[in-house]
Amino acid sequence: MARRLREGMRENDTVARLGGDEFLILLPSIESVHHxxxxxxxxxxxxxxxxxxxxxxxxITCSIGVSVYPDDSKHLEELLRDADTAMYHAKNCGRNNxxxxxxxxxxxxxxxxxxVSLLSQSLEKECFFLNYQPQIDLxxxxxxxxxxxxxxxxxxxxLVSPAEFIPVTESSGLICAIGDWVLTAACQQGRxxxxxxxxxxxxxxxxxIQFHQHNLVSxxxxxxxxxxxxxxxxxxEITEGIMLADKNSVLTTLGELKALGVHISIDDxxxxxSSLSYxxxxxxxxxxxxxxxxxxxxxDPNDAAIVKAIIAMTHGLNLDVIAEGVExxxxxxxxxxxxxxxxxxxxxxxxxxxxxxxxxxHDKSC
Numbered sequence: 001m002a003r004r005l006r007e008g009m010r011e012n013d014t015v016a017r018l019g020g021d022e023f024l025i026l027l028p029s030i031e032s033v034h035h036x037x038x039x040x041x042x043x044x045x046x047x048x049x050x051x052x053x054x055x056x057x058x059x060i061t062c063s064i065g066v067s068v069y070p071d072d073s074k075h076l077e078e079l080l081r082d083a084d085t086a087m088y089h090a091k092n093c094g095r096n097n098x099x100x101x102x103x104x105x106x107x108x109x110x111x112x113x114x115x116v117s118l119l120s121q122s123l124e125k126e127c128f129f130l131n132y133q134p135q136i137d138l139x140x141x142x143x144x145x146x147x148x149x150x151x152x153x154x155x156x157x158x159l160v161s162p163a164e165f166i167p168v169t170e171s172s173g174l175i176c177a178i179g180d181w182v183l184t185a186a187c188q189q190g191r192x193x194x195x196x197x198x199x200x201x202x203x204x205x206x207x208x209i210q211f212h213q214h215n216l217v218s219x220x221x222x223x224x225x226x227x228x229x230x231x232x233x234x235x236x237e238i239t240e241g242i243m244l245a246d247k248n249s250v251l252t253t254l255g256e257l258k259a260l261g262v263h264i265s266i267d268d269x270x271x272x273x274s275s276l277s278y279x280x281x282x283x284x285x286x287x288x289x290x291x292x293x294x295x296x297x298x299x300d301p302n303d304a305a306i307v308k309a310i311i312a313m314t315h316g317l318n319l320d321v322i323a324e325g326v327e328x329x330x331x332x333x334x335x336x337x338x339x340x341x342x343x344x345x346x347x348x349x350x351x352x353x354x355x356x357x358x359x360x361x362h363d364k365s366c
Contacts, residue, residue, distance in 0.1 A: 001047070001060065008046040009039075024080070033068065033100075040064055040098045061096035063087055072101050085109050115165055116172045118154055123181055127154050130185055131351035134360060135203070135322060135344045138336055143361055145201030145235070147344060148186040149351045150178070170209055179210045180219060187229035189354050194229075198361040203235040205267060211242050212249075217256040224260065231261030237288065239267050243278040251282060258283045265320075270310060279317055287314045291325020291345070298330035311340045 005015045005023060014026040025043075030036055044062065051058040065086030067079045082101040088109075090099040099105075122128055132146035150166070153159045169175040183204050190202040210216065224231050236257065243250060254264055265286035270293055278284075289310055293303045307323070314321040323335050326345030335343060349360065 001051075004046045005043065008042050024083075030068075036066055036068070040066065044096075044098075063090040063095050064098035065090055065101065066098060067101040082106065112168055114157075115160070115168045116174070118156060119152075119165065119169060119172065119174050119178070122152060122154065123177060125154075128152055128178070128181060128185075130182065130189065130354070132189075132202075132354060132357050133344050133351040134349045134357065135201070135342060136348050138332070138341045138343055143200065143357075144342070145203060146357055147203040147237075147351075148182060148189075148205075150182050170207055173209075175207050175209050176213060179207065180223075183220070184223050184227065187223055187227040187234065190229045190233060191227050192354070193358065193361070194233075196358055196361075198358060199233075200357070200361070201233050201235050201263070202229075203237050203265065205237045208239070208242050211238055211253065216253060217260070220257060220262065221260055224262075232263070235263040235265055235286070237265045237267040240269065240271070240278075243282070247278070247281070254283050265322075268324075270306060279313075279319070284319060286320040286322060289321065289323045289340070294323050294325045294331055294335075294345070295327075297334050298328065304334065307334070307340075308338055311335075311338045315339065 001021075001023070002015065002017055005025070009015055009025065010027075012028060014024075016024045016026075018024050025039075027036065027039060043064065047060050047062055051060060065083045065088070067073070067082035067086060069079055072082045073079050085106060086099045086101040089105055090097050093099060118127075129151050131149045131151055133149060134143045135145040135147065136142070137144045150162060151159070152162075152165050166175075169178050186202050186204050190200065193200050206216075213219070220234075220236075224234065257264060263285040264283060265288055266284055267288050268290040269287045271290050287310065289307055293307050293310075296303050297307055298304075311321055320342070321340055322342040322344065323331075323340055324344055326332055326335070326343040326347045328347060331345075332343065332347060352360075
């Protein structure tokens, strides 16, 4: 790689290997940003042919970050930092591309670093809490379960959107510790509801990283034992993407979870890329129709056809089905007409506190 990079540069350019698979290229006397783009494109071109090492053929792609003097900074250390930031942004944008550094990008990186720092302290400071969204039996109108949803509020940042902090927990490796807290807190609350006479299934999301922990099953078993929450009332939600991993390993883990007595549901169904063959192989109990299909159900014939097909398929496979994101009477009517008898969404209730769930249960029961 070093040889190819060096051969692709001008005589007065500098190419250095910083370590590992990272290289630094200095381009003095550039006439315009367009020249930088031309150099970047040339780098991608010279790395494109196969590398032959012994009997092996190796293909290499590159993610490139660019900072420009003096627009981004007049100081070497800052230019290096900015180029590094842009390189990681290129990786996050799908790799095998290049990105120029921007002030907005730097602010986003600083924000993410701040989130990581605060997240690592938040378990001790008790900054996390759970809200719960009711799941409704459409035939009776009664609440039959809830989905536990993680919320995070800090004195420094206030209430942070899950769309922002959940990806950070996964990329930083904090998702497992936080996920353990969520599962424990949800089971503890489920036990409290039982003692109050509220018979509710509690659904908890598992990320791919959590699911592939070697000790996941023992963790779940220990949490159930410690909290006294019945296993048959716990529902673990996983995404289709998990099925793309080693199928034998996934099958083993799901089988062991089922042996504990917990239920398994596929969340955001229809948005993944895995083969539908897993539906007949894996011990799954429920399919959750993603809200992106439900949103325009009454107006988009394509969404209506997809939802109709999902419901028919789940019935044929003797699986339970629930629709997410129900917000209108028209959506509700369509689901009922197609024999989808369970739903959740703002039409019934936004995510609320545990105390509010208790009040809703007793209101519906009386």
